[in-house]
Amino acid sequence: MSEPILTQTEADALIQADKHADDTKVVIYPAPGGKLCVQLHSSDNRERFHLDVTRSRIALIKVNHNLRVRTSIPLVRLDINGPPHTNPDGSKVGRSHVHLYREGFGDSWAFEIDPNVFTDVNDRQQALRDFISFCRIQTFPPVDLSLF
Secondary structure (H helix, E strand, O other): OOOOOOOHHHHHHHHHOOEEEOOOOOEEOOOOOOEEEEEEEEOOOOOEEEEEEEEOOOOOOOEEEEEEEOOOEEEEEEEEOOOOEEOOOOOEEOOOEEEEOEOOOEOOOEEEOOOOOOOOOOOHHHHHHHHHHHOOEEEOOOEEOOOO
């Protein structure tokens, strides 16, 4: 099966599109080894998105935030405290970095985190808020972090 392809223009437009959660019920931040998936839609209801938060079972400080479109196409991924990443051109980025869709490469390219955009990746609530803002999610359900 071939990998789904978007043009860079399409991907950029999807990242910049305003998004809204399908449901506004409180969601629970995932426990170690767990995953949260929130379904989203574009303002015009033409596109479907998913925001995932996945926590490592072993490395408790490792967290991934992922924005997908059309079920399986990754647009933006924020990796926190994971392994360093090597880009297709051989350049390397540190343990916390952001992946952005690139035509022909999917989410293989990663970039250092801009501290003006992702202000505190070690604070899980702030990291999620910054990711939601970066992905232009206008409405998102309340997140219960109290258990974890």
